[in-house]
Amino acid sequence: MARRYTDELTQRDRFFFWEPPAEGPLDLSAPFGNDHPIHIEIGCGRGEFIAAKALQLPHVNFVGFEGKGKRLSAIMAKLDTERHANVRITRIFLDEKTVKRMPPASVECIYILHPDPWPKRRHHGRRLIQRPILDVLAWLLAPGGEVIVSTDHREYAEWIQREFAAHEAYEPLPVAPEPKNRIVTYFENKKRQEGFEPTHMHYKKGRCPDPRQTFCKKFGSKTFGGC
Ligand SMILES: C[S@@+](CC[C@H](N)C(=O)[O-])C[C@H]1O[C@@H](n2cnc3c(N)ncnc32)[C@H](O)[C@@H]1O
Numbered sequence: 001m002a003r004r005y006t007d008e009l010t011q012r013d014r015f016f017f018w019e020p021p022a023e024g025p026l027d028l029s030a031p032f033g034n035d036h037p038i039h040i041e042i043g044c045g046r047g048e049f050i051a052a053k054a055l056q057l058p059h060v061n062f063v064g065f066e067g068k069g070k071r072l073s074a075i076m077a078k079l080d081t082e083r084h085a086n087v088r089i090t091r092i093f094l095d096e097k098t099v100k101r102m103p104p105a106s107v108e109c110i111y112i113l114h115p116d117p118w119p120k121r122r123h124h125g126r127r128l129i130q131r132p133i134l135d136v137l138a139w140l141l142a143p144g145g146e147v148i149v150s151t152d153h154r155e156y157a158e159w160i161q162r163e164f165a166a167h168e169a170y171e172p173l174p175v176a177p178e179p180k181n182r183i184v185t186y187f188e189n190k191k192r193q194e195g196f197e198p199t200h201m202h203y204k205k206g207r208c209p210d211p212r213q214t215f216c217k218k219f220g221s222k223t224f225g226g227c
Pocket residue numbers: 042043044045046065066067068071092093094095112113114115116128185186187188
């Protein structure tokens with residue numbers, strides 16, 4: 001019988017593991033017991049980013065979503081119970097339904113680093129970054145909240161830029177070519193060695209230009225938070 005992903009976790013790892021209820025509201029502050037701002041990472045991979053970013057921003061709570069159970073141990077191994085009290089990892093493939101269980105306008109920043117590019121045209125429908133998830137992420141973001149994205153896949157980068165540009169809830173922000181404190185993830189490093197340079201993208205939840213637009217009609221100006 002297949003081992004459950006949690007079987008791999010040590011007692012120490014379990015400090016960081018958050019198993020939220022399968023149904024009902026998903027309160028991202030619940031595992032921390034404080035009201036610090038929340039940042040989330042979708043697809044933590046092996047955890048380089050969340051482990052380093054949480055040290056850069058100790059007064060922010062970080063929730064990492066990683067869908068693959070076998071990656072959890074690698075993430076936990078980078079976390080220290082004293083220095084990373086502001087980190088929790090959960091084993092969830094984040095989708096629109098799960099995001100809608102979270103409180104609206106409750107997250108300050110969302111990181112999506114090197115999402116799976118699904119390069120074959122027939123698999124493009126599986127790409128994370130497209131209108132349906134951007135709708136609910138805009139709903140989840142606090143007014144002025146930000147999304148930070150990167151990819152080493154040229155065509156997916158163009159796709160991502162088109163999807164954000166077509167969405168009325170987001171405005172692009174300038175990206176410094178190589179900010180000093182930028183954290184290089186496992187996948188970025190691997191792809192750089194294969195000769196693929198990453199594209200970094202940065203967006204802000206802006207004011208909705210016209211409340212009659214589809215987004216505001218669907219989610220209501222109150223929950224959008226920026227209208
Ligand atoms: C290509 S890897 C990149 C990992 C890491 N961000 C990095 O840069 O090294 C993509 C990761 O995202 C995870 N993933 C993909 N879709 C996800 C989703 N909807 N929710 C949570 N994790 C997801 C995959 O399991 C995989 O570990």
